[in-house]
Amino acid sequence: MKRVSMCLLIAGLLAGCGAGSGEGLDEQGLPQSGNGNGNGGNDTPPEPGTLAQLQADIFSPICAQCHTGGAAPEGLRLDSEQSSYDSLVNQPSGQQPSLLRVAPGDPEASYLLRKLEGADGIDGGQMPLGMSPLSATRIAQVRDWIENGAPREGVGESPTSIALQSHLSEPGVATLRFSRPVSAESLSDAVQVYFHNDGQRVLASPEQYALSLQDGQQLRVHWHRPDYPVTAVEVVVNDPAVATLLDQQHRVLDGDRDRTEGGLFRHEISF
Ligand code: HEC
Structure with a gap:
């Protein structure tokens, strides 16, 4: 109900529902996942901007092909949400120990992001090694999570920047x-x-x-x-x-x- 009236209101102003007309978007233009569909079960897709989503979209399907188990390169395990969190956040890089893999709130200083972007000055190759680089959107997802304080759960408390x-x-x-x-x-x-x-x-x-x-x-x-x-x-x-x-x-x-x-x-x- 509320969504429809919002839509009509905006339609009146802009002669159309504009960008909000995409299907599956709620009144804020966010994908209608999880919120308000009464589905509290585990089938709900993870929220955007969370570690759970990075795990599902990037770490498990792509990185854990190599970064898994006790023999993971540089000891960096990305095979579950908890091991990703434990081996990334506030942990020094094995290749450049003066840098943290993930410095909460500071994407530029985070070695993880430099490796994904193939930035100047990294040791070794761009990640994922030997494959095509992640898309700009995927890299931005990682950046947002770090920017928001790299929270274990949810999208973090720090304000939007x-x-x-x-x-x-x-x-x-x-x-x-x-x-x-x-x-x-x-x-x-x-x-x-x-x-x-x-x-x-x-x-x-x-x-x-x-x-x-x-x-x-x-x-x-x-x-x-x-x-x-x-x-x-x-x-x-x-x-x-x-x-x-x-x-x-x-x-x-x-x-x-x-x-x-x-x-x-x-x-x-x-x-
Ligand atoms: C084909 C195997 C392979 C894949 C896939 C892969 N990596 Fe790596 N990764 C390595 C190897 C080997 C190294 C060490 C040598 C190098 O950096 O080139 C490494 C190093 C790293 C480092 C540096 C660790 C440190 O402590 O300095 C980071 C960060 C990293 N990988 C992140 C990722 C991420 C994120 C993904 C997925 C997007 C990924 N890797 C996918 C093999 C892989």
């Missing part, structure tokens, strides 16, 4: 990724774009850029260059003086990554 998806985005586009789905309604007020020109900072008008949100988590900011010379574009999110961004639990975004709600996020692209 932003990780830059890629430094190599297409011209005219900045791509940001939230660690959990955010509320699309609060987005347009909570994002500002500024153009820099000879030391001046000019607020872009709404016609000069467009926002698009995929899966509630990936935001593309697409701007049109104005007709004056621009030295940099700045994207600001969650400026407390303007408007804050909410996630789907109605919690304010952690913009400055201090692991508490609130704070401004700024991303500047210079030309």
Whole structure:
């Protein structure tokens, strides 16, 4: 009932159910798994963003072909949720002991992510060894889990934050990724774009850029260059003086990554 009325309401505003029209999505655009279907049994697919989901989607089917049992490479066992947790979170890498395999809240410092991305400076090969690399979406799933504090159960208590998806985005586009789905309604007020020109900072008008949100988590900011010379574009999110961004639990975004709600996020692209 509630879903239908929400849909009609949004339909009235946007002339269509828009992105929410995908089947199997609830009113927040999340897949309708587990919640509210009365199925408390073990057949329920794991929630997105949890270790259970990483185990089911990545570690068991792919990595545990090698990372299993007592002879697992580097002693890293990924053959069950518990062994993955025990051998990843806050455990030093065997290859680079000054780094943790998973540093909760800090994807960039986590050796696991570097091995999945095939980053510069890793020892040995990109994982999964000798196979095609994981898709960007799968790697992002791992990143989100680490960003959210690498919880053993659930999606973690730390507030939703932003990780830059890629430094190599297409011209005219900045791509940001939230660690959990955010509320699309609060987005347009909570994002500002500024153009820099000879030391001046000019607020872009709404016609000069467009926002698009995929899966509630990936935001593309697409701007049109104005007709004056621009030295940099700045994207600001969650400026407390303007408007804050909410996630789907109605919690304010952690913009400055201090692991508490609130704070401004700024991303500047210079030309
Ligand atoms: C075909 C076998 C194989 C598969 C599949 C595989 N690995 Fe590995 N992994 C290895 C070997 C061998 C090493 C050590 C040599 C190297 O790094 O190249 C290793 C090393 C690692 C390390 C470094 C451990 C440390 O402590 O420094 C990580 C992290 C890792 N693998 C994660 C994964 C993940 C995650 C997957 C699944 C996406 C995966 N591996 C799939 C064989 C494999």
